[in-house]
């Protein structure tokens with residue numbers, strides 16, 4: 001496994017401890033021998049932890065959450081690409097929010 005493959009396919013799941021069996025062994029082997037990816041894994045875990053703790057503090061008002069939920073449910077059948085795009089948008093927003101939290105804490 002090379003660094004690109006590790007980061008693109010395994011990093012996020014590895015940080016969440018969601019890898020099993022051969023994939024987990026391969027990911028652990030790679031990180032064991034690669035300081036750069038080890039650092040990425042540590043950052044990813046920090047980011048996820050930060051998001052978890054901050055989200056609890058700054059939950060969206062319930063009407064906003066309901067509207068987002070409704071919008072997601074309105075996605076037409078077979079609108080997998082659209083749904084994926086919405087999730088990517090949400091992911092990007094969460095990362096931006098986490099970055100801001102980081103900067104504020106410094």
Ligand SMILES: [Zn+2]
Nearest residue numbers: 002003034037
């Ligand atoms: Zn690597």
